[in-house]
Amino acid sequence: MEKILISRCFLGEKVRYDGKDNLLNNRVFERWLAEGRLVAIxxxxxxxxxxxxxxxxxxxDSNRVLTRDGVDVTAAFEQGANQALSLCQQHNIRYALLKESSPSCGSQKIHNGKFxxxxxxxxxxxxxxxxxxxxxxxxxxxxxxxxxxxxSK
Structure with missing residues (x-):
């Protein structure tokens, strides 16, 4: 059974920057969760x-990750990304479902860096x-x- 890496906020965990979640409600997704196919981070x-x-x-201009107050949090973002990659390697994961627009997880769009x-x-x-x-x-x-x-697999 092939596993999928998933953003923890999609599971209803309150891990977003604002302390909220992004709970996904989808029957297939719920089945995957019950089957143990989801590896969360x-x-x-x-x-x-x-x-x-x-x-x-x-x-x-720099590819650094800064907070609104100018604090450089790039190292934390890179460390978390490396942990996600390590999980994928441990579980032979080839697919990830991550939160769009996030400075960590955005797959197609991110914010412009000017808040x-x-x-x-x-x-x-x-x-x-x-x-x-x-x-x-x-x-x-x-x-x-x-x-x-x-x-289809």
Whole structure:
């Protein structure tokens, strides 16, 4: 049975920067959870950041991750991304379902780095590392594509 890496916030865990969750309600997803196919991580928490925490965005000029107050949290984001990759390697995971627009998990869009609520094309730190290592990253925006891939196996 093939496993899937998943953002912990999708499981209803309150690990977002604002202390909230992003619970997904999907029958297939619930079946995968019951089957033990989901391996959960919040890369930001795994990297040592607290919940709640200051909002952070990737700075386009330097690729550093800074909080709104200018604190550099790049090392924590990289540490969490490395832990996610390690989980994928341990469990032979080839697919991930991560939170879109997150500076860690965004697979297609991230915020522009100016804390203006403007999204641009790009990947978060974790999504980029996983993609670079051959893991296909999906989000809640294209979960149906992941379901189709996994159900055809």
């Amino acid at each position: 919040c890369p930001e928490v795994a990297g040592g950041l607290s919940t709640p925490r200051a909002p952070a965005e990737i700075q386009q 203006e609520q403007i999204k641009i094309k790009g990947q978060g730190v974790c999504a980029q590392l996983l993609s670079d290592n051959g893991i296909r990253v999906y989000s809640e925006k294209n979960i149906e594509e992941l379901i189709e891939v996994m159900e």
